[in-house]
């Protein structure tokens with residue numbers, strides 16, 4: 001696509017693993033310069049070797065304001081931000097009425113995503129495009145993930161009004177809500193291997209493909225939503241879940 005070139009700069013958080021890592025690879029493959037943000041370098045090493053000039057890893061904890069200030073200053077030196085994907089997120093098992101669990105997950109999934117946007121939106125010009133990352137569960141139930149779902153549902157609701165407000169500055173804002181995707185987030189839930197397998201089997205049965213999505217399948221939709229190909233799309237939350245929420 002013509003709007004993709006090495007003159008364009010993207011910032012992706014949660015870039016060391018899973019969907020964020022795949023998004024970095026997708027954008028780099030399209031010729032975009034990428035600042036990849038995460039606490040650890042994780043799976044980024046092969047990409048850094050493949051794109052030594054166009055990919056820069058920026059170590060930061062998105063919940064730390066000082067880190068985000070450093071990120072803004074670092075990014076400012078590179079130029080304007082054309083694409084932003086505040087993707088860093090965590091999922092924790094908890095009872096639906098555990099408001100402390102909501103608070104802990106909101107710090108990363110909600111507050112930090114918004115803070116990343118606030119710090120970097122000052123570096124955006126008309127034509128910039130932002131994609132937040134939600135979840136396929138935002139309109140349905142999933143036992144043990146109530147507070148996690150609520151953090152993403154709140155963000156999804158905010159995206160609509162943010163899209164209206166920031167359209168006045170020429171910034172386009174949308175969201176992609178991934179379905180069950182083969183990433184480390186599931187292993188971090190704290191389930192035993194056996195318990196996780198039972199959950200995975202139950203989830204897979206509802207997928208029209210019968211298997212979890214590859215992170216690349218989500219990354220391609222994020223990249224399209226960022227691009228001018230989606231220039232008429234504002235404030236939408238696209239579910240990419242292999243049909244899970246249809247049934």
Ligand SMILES: NC(=O)c1ccc[n+]([C@@H]2O[C@H](COP(=O)([O-])OP(=O)(O)OC[C@H]3O[C@@H](n4cnc5c(N)ncnc54)[C@H](OP(=O)(O)O)[C@@H]3O)[C@@H](O)[C@H]2O)c1
Pocket residue numbers: 013014015016017018019020037038039040041042060061062063087088089090091108133134135136177178179180181182183184185186
């Ligand atoms: N996988 C799924 O099935 C699924 C489904 C729906 C939605 N999602 C959403 O997709 C997004 C990406 O998740 P994923 O599945 O790709 O998970 P993942 O593989 O566990 O990746 C999470 C990423 O977030 C980063 N991160 C976590 N806490 C951070 C912090 N405080 N500061 C900076 N970076 C932080 C991690 O890097 P470091 O540890 O190196 O900092 C890692 O790069 C999340 O928002 C998640 O909620 C995933």
